[in-house]
Structure formats: structure tokens, C-alpha cells
Amino acid sequence: MEQTxxxxxxxxxxxxxxxxxxxxxxxxxxFLVYGVGLANSDTMHNAAHDGRHAFAFPCH
Amino acid sequence: MIGRILLAAxxxxxxxxxFVSGAQMLKVVPLIYAAEAYEAPAATETQSHSHDAAPAETxxxxxxxxxxxxxxxxxxxxxxxxxxxxxxxxxxLIAAGMTLRGRATDWRQGLIWGASGFLAFSLLPALxxxxxxxxxxxxxxxxxxxxxxxxxxxxxxxLALIAFGSNWALRxxxxxxxxxxxxxxxxxxxxxxxxxxxxxxxxxxxATSLVTAGVFWLLLGALTGHFIGRGLQSx
Numbered sequence: 001m002e003q004t005x006x007x008x009x010x011x012x013x014x015x016x017x018x019x020x021x022x023x024x025x026x027x028x029x030x031f032l033v034y035g036v037g038l039a040n041s042d043t044m045h046n047a048a049h050d051g052r053h054a055f056a057f058p059c060h
Numbered sequence: 061m062i063g064r065i066l067l068a069a070x071x072x073x074x075x076x077x078x079f080v081s082g083a084q085m086l087k088v089v090p091l092i093y094a095a096e097a098y099e100a101p102a103a104t105e106t107q108s109h110s111h112d113a114a115p116a117e118t119x120x121x122x123x124x125x126x127x128x129x130x131x132x133x134x135x136x137x138x139x140x141x142x143x144x145x146x147x148x149x150x151x152x153l154i155a156a157g158m159t160l161r162g163r164a165t166d167w168r169q170g171l172i173w174g175a176s177g178f179l180a181f182s183l184l185p186a187l188x189x190x191x192x193x194x195x196x197x198x199x200x201x202x203x204x205x206x207x208x209x210x211x212x213x214x215x216x217x218x219l220a221l222i223a224f225g226s227n228w229a230l231r232x233x234x235x236x237x238x239x240x241x242x243x244x245x246x247x248x249x250x251x252x253x254x255x256x257x258x259x260x261x262x263x264x265x266x267a268t269s270l271v272t273a274g275v276f277w278l279l280l281g282a283l284t285g286h287f288i289g290r291g292l293q294s295x
Contacts, residue, residue, distance in 0.1 A: 013162070017061060022160040024062050025069065029152030036146045038205055042126035049128070049194075050135070051142030054088045054269050056182060056191035058204035 065155045068287035073148030076280035080147070081140040083272050089139065091265045092194060095257045099195030147276070150177060151284045158288055161224070165289040167282040174281015176223070180215040182273045184238065188246030191269040193257050199247035211241040 013021070036048050037057040045052070045059070052059045129135040154173045158165050165173075185208050192198060214237045221234025 013061065013159075018159055018162055021062050021065055022156045025065050025152045025156035025159060028066070029069070029149045029156060032145055032149030032152065036142055036149065038209070040201075046126060046128035047138045048142040050084070050089055050092050050139040051146060053092050053192065053194065054084050054139075054143075055146065055273055056186055056189070056269060058189055058198075058201060058208050059192060060194060060198060060201065 065159060065288065066152070068284060069151035069155050070148050071287055072151040072280055072283035073146070074144055075147075075283055076151070076276055077144030077147035078140065079279060080272060080276040081136075081143045083275065084139065084143070085136065087268045088265070088272055089136075091261060091268065095193035095195055095261055095265070098257050143276075147280055150181070150277070151280055153177070154281055154284045155288055157220070158285070165285040167286040167289075169289070170281040170283065170285020171278055172281070173285060174277045174279070176216075176219050177281060178274050178277035180219060181212055182270060182277065184215045184241075185211045186266075186270060187242055191266050193262055193265050195257050196262060197249045197252045197256060199249050203247040207241070207244075207246045211246075214238070214241050 035044065037052055037055065039045070049059070129138045154170070154177055157173060158169075163169075188211060189204055189208060198204065218234040218237030221230050221237065225231045225234055
């Protein structure tokens with residue numbers, strides 16, 4: 001209880017849990033951003049075309 | 061634990077992606093459509109009757125026969141889906157940073173993470189590779205993608221070192237990481253093609269796409285901070 005009152009409280013996680021969650025989120029996030037923004041397939045490119053341009057991914 | 065982070069990221073991506081789709085439809089996408097009229101007049105006339113005349117001139121070398129969403133509802137739907145998936149992906153990267161940091165967060169903290177994401181993924185890379193409309197002169201795609209990815213990684217790492225570095229040497233190293241990609245320089249075409257996209261259109265696109273992306277990143281960061289903070293505290 002005391003932990004939640006402290007604004008600088010560390011999250012209730014062990015070091016290993018934190019690293020595992022960080023890696024999982026980072027890998028999945030990179031996979032999604034790569035697929036939408038950079039993947040070099042015509043179908044992926046055409047589906048995501050306007051979004052890629054709007055977010056200034058290198059395109060064409 | 062991991063499930064909560066995923067849920068928070070998907071929720072933040074869904075909301076911010078849906079919001080930015082509306083903003084893009086109003087301000088950004090019309091400029092892309094307008095630019096396409098200059099890009100490949102032959103290709104826009106008939107989708108079914110495809111001949112390979114346009115690619116050599118514009119450097120837009122996609123197979124004309126490849127699937128593409130139909131203009132109208134289908135294309136808007138795919139752009140919206142793109143924004144939502146991209147939002148979830150960016151939110152996961154923000155969430156990864158927050159989790160590694162290991163402190164409770166809220167929407168205010170999230171705003172700072174979102175602003176940093178905007179710097180690393182949009183604004184700093186734009187210094188070398190400004191947002192581009194279809195049909196603009198550009199260097200080889202792979203070279204630009206590599207420079208973009210390296211710049212994003214160096215900028216994110218540099219910002220993290222400045223924000224979380226425990227001494228001044230680390231902070232100066234962070235600043236160096238921000239600057240180095242721009243000393244190396246992005247690949248650029250050696251000559252500009254005449255008669256391409258009008259400069260007014262291109263300038264307007266740079267401004268509107270960056271402002272839209274900035275608002276998106278701030279919203280995404282605030283939402284991610286809010287969802288992650290609550291999710292972890294209630295455990």
C-alpha cells in the first residue's frame with residue numbers, strides 16, 4: 001500500500017520480469033512498425049501506402 | 061504482466077490511430093491524392109490496363125499489376141488500419157521504454173515519452189529525409205530505409221542517454237548520437253527531375269504531416285502512460 005502512495009514507487013516487478021516484458025514489447029513493437037512502415041513487399045506497401053507517406057517513412 | 065502491456069498498447073494505438081486517421085483524411089491525404097496526379101497520369105486512368113511506361117520516368121518502380129486497395133472506402137479503411145497497427149507498434153515501443161525504466165507512469169509522463177517518440181521517429185529523421193509525396197525525386201529506397209532506421213535508433217538511444225544518463229559523459233554521448241546521423245547525411249538524389257510535384261504542394265505536405273504526426277505522438281504517449289500506469293498499480 002505504501003508503495004502506491006509514493007510517486008517514485010518502482011513497479012511491483014522483479015528484474016527478470018521487467019526485462020522479459022521489455023523485450024517482448026520491444027520485439028513486437030519493432031515487428032509491427034517494420035511490417036507497416038518498411039517491409040519491402042508490393043502488397044504491404046500498397047495497403048499501407050498513404051500511412052507510410054503521412055508518417056514520413058522512406059517510400060518508393 | 062506482459063498481457064497488460066499489450067492491452068494498454070493496443071488500446072492506445074486504437075484510439076490514437078483512429079484519431080490521426082481523421083486528421084489525415086482532412087489535412088494530409090488530399091495532398092497525397094493531388095500529388096499522384098503528377099506522379100503517373102497513365103496509371104491513374106486505368107488500373108486494369110497496365111503498361112510499364114511510367115516507372116522509368118518517376119522512379120516509382122512498383123509492379124502495376126500488384127494488388128492495391130481501390131480508391132475510396134477501401135483505401136481509407138486500409139490507411140486507418142495502417143495507422144492503428146502503427147499506433148500499437150509505437151505504443152509497444154513506448155511501453156517497452158516505460159517498463160525498462162520501471163517507474164509508475166501517468167499521462168503527463170506519457171506526454172514526455174510521446175514527445176521523445178516524435179523526435180526520434182519523425183522530427184529528427186525529417187532533417188535528413190523530409191516527408192515525401194509520391195512522385196518526388198529520391199535516392200535509392202534501401203539506402204534511405206537504412207539511414208532512417210539507423211537515425212531512429214541513434215536518436216532514441218541518444219535521447220535515453222540524455223534523459224537517464226547518470227553522468228555528463230553519458231549525456232554528451234547521447235547528444236553526439238543525436239548529431240552523428242546528420243553529419244553522415246541521408247542519401248539524396250544527385251539531380252532533381254523537372255516537372256514533378258509542385259513545390260507548394262510538397263511544402264504544405266511537410267508541414268501538415270509533421271504537425272499531424274506530432275499530435276498523434278503526444279496523444280499516443282499520454283494514452284500509453286495512462287493505461288500502463290493504472291494497469292500496473294492495480295496489480
